[in-house]
Amino acid sequence: MSTPEDDKYPAASNGESACYRRAAVPPPLPFVKSLKNTVMETFFPDDPFRQFKNQPARRKLVLGLQYLCPILEWGPRYTLDFFKADLVAGITIASLAVPQGISYAKLANLPPILGLYSSFVPPLVYAVLGSSRDLAVGTVAVGSLLMGSMLTRLVNANENPQLYLRLAFTATLFAGVLEASLGIFRLGFIVDFLSHATIVGFMGGAATVVILQQLKGVFGLEHFTHETDIISVSKAVFTQFHKWRWESAVLGCAFLSYMLLIRYFSKKKPILFWVSAMAPLTSVTLGSILVFLTHAERHGVQVIGQLKKGINPPSIMDLDFDSKYLTGVIKTGIVTGIIALAEGIAVGRSFAMYKNYNIDGNKEMIAFGMMNIAGSCTSCYLTAGPFSRSAVNFNAGCKTAVSNIVMAFAVMITLLFLTPLFHYTPLVVLSAIIIAAMLSVIDYQSAIHLWHVDKYDFVVCLSAYIGVVFADIEVGLMLGVGLSLLRVLLFVARPRTLVLGSIPHSNIYRSIEQYQDTNAAKGVLILEIDAPIYFANSNYLRERILRWVDEEEDKLKSSKEASLQYLVLDLSAVGNIDTSGISMLDEVKKILDRRELKMALANPGAEVMKKMNKSKFLERIGQDWVFMTVEEAVDACNYMLQTCKLQPLI
Numbered sequence: 001m002s003t004p005e006d007d008k009y010p011a012a013s014n015g016e017s018a019c020y021r022r023a024a025v026p027p028p029l030p031f032v033k034s035l036k037n038t039v040m041e042t043f044f045p046d047d048p049f050r051q052f053k054n055q056p057a058r059r060k061l062v063l064g065l066q067y068l069c070p071i072l073e074w075g076p077r078y079t080l081d082f083f084k085a086d087l088v089a090g091i092t093i094a095s096l097a098v099p100q101g102i103s104y105a106k107l108a109n110l111p112p113i114l115g116l117y118s119s120f121v122p123p124l125v126y127a128v129l130g131s132s133r134d135l136a137v138g139t140v141a142v143g144s145l146l147m148g149s150m151l152t153r154l155v156n157a158n159e160n161p162q163l164y165l166r167l168a169f170t171a172t173l174f175a176g177v178l179e180a181s182l183g184i185f186r187l188g189f190i191v192d193f194l195s196h197a198t199i200v201g202f203m204g205g206a207a208t209v210v211i212l213q214q215l216k217g218v219f220g221l222e223h224f225t226h227e228t229d230i231i232s233v234s235k236a237v238f239t240q241f242h243k244w245r246w247e248s249a250v251l252g253c254a255f256l257s258y259m260l261l262i263r264y265f266s267k268k269k270p271i272l273f274w275v276s277a278m279a280p281l282t283s284v285t286l287g288s289i290l291v292f293l294t295h296a297e298r299h300g301v302q303v304i305g306q307l308k309k310g311i312n313p314p315s316i317m318d319l320d321f322d323s324k325y326l327t328g329v330i331k332t333g334i335v336t337g338i339i340a341l342a343e344g345i346a347v348g349r350s351f352a353m354y355k356n357y358n359i360d361g362n363k364e365m366i367a368f369g370m371m372n373i374a375g376s377c378t379s380c381y382l383t384a385g386p387f388s389r390s391a392v393n394f395n396a397g398c399k400t401a402v403s404n405i406v407m408a409f410a411v412m413i414t415l416l417f418l419t420p421l422f423h424y425t426p427l428v429v430l431s432a433i434i435i436a437a438m439l440s441v442i443d444y445q446s447a448i449h450l451w452h453v454d455k456y457d458f459v460v461c462l463s464a465y466i467g468v469v470f471a472d473i474e475v476g477l478m479l480g481v482g483l484s485l486l487r488v489l490l491f492v493a494r495p496r497t498l499v500l501g502s503i504p505h506s507n508i509y510r511s512i513e514q515y516q517d518t519n520a521a522k523g524v525l526i527l528e529i530d531a532p533i534y535f536a537n538s539n540y541l542r543e544r545i546l547r548w549v550d551e552e553e554d555k556l557k558s559s560k561e562a563s564l565q566y567l568v569l570d571l572s573a574v575g576n577i578d579t580s581g582i583s584m585l586d587e588v589k590k591i592l593d594r595r596e597l598k599m600a601l602a603n604p605g606a607e608v609m610k611k612m613n614k615s616k617f618l619e620r621i622g623q624d625w626v627f628m629t630v631e632e633a634v635d636a637c638n639y640m641l642q643t644c645k646l647q648p649l650i
Contacts, residue, residue, distance in 0.1 A: 023626045025613045026606040071128045082399040089396035090406020093136045099280040103430040108144035109157035117312045118380040119411045122371035123404035129367035131359045134351035136389040142206040143340050143382045150332040152226045166320040173376035174333025180369025183362045194342045198480030200446045201461035205468025207441035217431030218252040220245030245300035252428040255283045259436040273395040280433045287429035302427040307419040316377040344385035351394050495531030509630045523562045524637045525552045528570040533581030542584045566637040571604040582615045600625045602633040
């Protein structure tokens with residue numbers, strides 16, 4: 001039976017075989033060059049050195065400085081129109097940074113003034129080193145809560161505030177060193193182990209815990225638990241029912257309702273975004289005036305009290321490396337640093353996508369690291385790129401990172417002249433600000449989306465959320481990361497194997513499960529292996545391939561069709577193979593030989609061909625049985641069946 005394809009591959013002169021295009025073995029590559037290519041692809045996938053090629057030495061120096069300090073690249077092109085936009089954006093985010101900074105510092109069990117300090121020095125560092133135009137730098141709620149909960153296990157902030165403060169600075173230093181190291185050594189892919197599902201669940205759980213913690217401020221409670229799980233917090237709230245302050249509760253509910261109402265109308269009319277951005281500062285102002293006029297502090301409404309005037313004092317001498325606490329402090333720095341990186345880079349990339357520009361993840365890590373190192377030496381604690389502040393910066397029309405510089409100078413003016421005005425700010429208003437901010441972090445719509453798209457991702461998200469809310473923040477994080485890694489390991493250890501058939505009226509071969517109208521090849525079983533072949537999955541693949549062969553033979557016997565003669569393995573998706581994988585293919589070939597079946601390989605990649613050639617596997621299987629495409633492999637099997645005067649293939 002002749003087909004049009006037969007004309008492309010005419011029989012050889014001896015009549016024994018046809019001429020087909022064989023998969024080629026790539027030319028040998030020296031080990032050093034191969035290792036260099038692997039390292040470059042692992043750590044430098046974006047090839048940052050390409051801009052230095054064929055450039056004079058002076059130009060390379062300029063490009064190097066611009067790479068390290070992006071402000072040197074866009075600074076010379078900065079215009080007055082850009083400054084006008086950045087000035088408005090900077091003042092707008094400063095109005096949000098001041099009340100949020102004070103609120104989040106209390107969340108970390110730190111003096112409120114540190115929240116303002118942390119909105120002064122780090123934004124200046126980021127403006128020089130950061131690559132995002134829209135990221136607004138400052139303290140973050142989740143990082144503050146995480147640092148507070150982890151350091152409280154080492155030292156009680158109320159009993160020993162000075163030691164607690166020193167440990168907070170030291171943890172911030174280690175967070176910065178970690179972040180900068182990840183960027184310098186191009187290890188940013190480590191952060192990628194925090195999957196989207198993990199981040200959604202973890203952030204939602206942490207936001208829920210933050211909201212629960214704020215019940216202390218809402219009800220005016222003086223003594224509260226240091227635990228973060230919902231059971232401990234609920235017990236602390238409801239066992240002190242007799243100590244609830246109705247004045248504080250009424251004030252808190254009123255301001256929370258005010259901020260949520262303002263946010264609702266701002267979403268309805270985006271042009272009024274600035275009203276929502278000003279709501280926290282407005283609440284602080286109104287709350288302070290109300291307390292001052294009514295003397296509410298005498299009736300159970302707690303206030304901030306005196307804030308120290310002046311810009312950041314140096315704290316480099318306050319860093320504490322006492323071996324008694326060092327392990328816990330390093331652990332705090334590592335965990336909070338990774339969370340801050342994941343949130344900051346995700347936020348920066350989200351807004352960069354809207355404006356159609358790219359940010360360099362490794363540059364961002366270096367910028368985050370350097371601003372936290374500088375912050376730890378200037379009385380600041382952990383800073384990152386919070387979503388709420390960055391969203392306000394974006395909506396305010398910022399053009400460059402100069403908006404961070406404007407915000408920093410606005411905070412500096414506040415530190416120098418305006419801190420006494422916050423004396424009467426009620427803590428319950430700060431709690432309301434935190435609750436309002438955290439409600440937007442609970443992204444239930446993303447969780448619903450995960451449920452509809454991928455049930456396993458939803459399980460990861462839900463596990464991270466439950467772990468944070470019912471156990472501990474670290475437990476929730478480990479659950480999410482662990483389940484995500486388990487999925488990857490299962491994919492590697494149990495890769496899919498698919499039976500292929502031809503699409504009617506074409507030479508395309510696809511899964512018979514996905515395309516119901518495919519034509520199965522008679523006498524030939526075509527299997528696609530959908531992952532690299534390593535020691536972790538080689539035994540499974542051997543058993544699974546042989547089971548496919550057994551099932552195909554049983555099916556053909558029951559239908560009394562032609563017996564199985566050939567097995568074609570489509571290796572298109574097999575990017576690599578190790579010695580265990582090659583041994584597995586050897587075993588499969590030997591078993592098939594004993595059963596008088598022939599194995600052919602289709603489209604093995606360069607790495608696979610190179611290793612099969614070095615291991616002499618190509619000699620054992622025969623170079624003539626390694627083809628470029630599934631179509632050619634099937635045609636060759638069809639030719640052999642016809643030559644042996646067997647039933648045609650299809």
